[in-house]
Amino acid sequence: MSYMSVDGTRSEAQHAGVPAVATKTFKYGIGAPGAAVLVAASGISSAGRTIKLISYTVSPSGTAAASFDFGSSGLVFGTAGTSLTGNITKTATESFHQQIGDPRAGIGYCAVGENLVVSGTVAGGDGTITYSLVP
Secondary structure (H helix, E strand, C coil), rough: CECCCCCCCCCCCHHCCCEEEEEEEEEECCCCEEEEEEECCCCCHHCEEEEEEEEEEEEEECCCEEEEEEEEECCCCCCCCCCCCCCEEEEECCCCEEECCCCCCCCCCCCCCCCCCEECCCCCEEEEEEEEEEE
């Protein structure tokens, strides 16, 4: 049995309520360490939804050790915020990090009305996230 509609899109209502998943590449801290908004919450929270982080890969740039963190809005490295992953530190020889969560539970959920952000201590990191919008 197929859960595809006539136009080829998946019917969430007929697929056990599993929300659609999106993948996005990103860069953060271009030219300097800092945070980047990966998914903006505008329009999401007004619809009563939030952002669920399902998986990510990160490749910090440079040859120095790097720390990074995924979280809700307000999370700027070293300050208060709602962290989804905690501070992850990689040495200079560990240039790649990946975490894959269960598609239903995910790695973590942003607070309602907050963006999904990544912050880091080394300029020019990049990666990929997989996320969904959930009620």
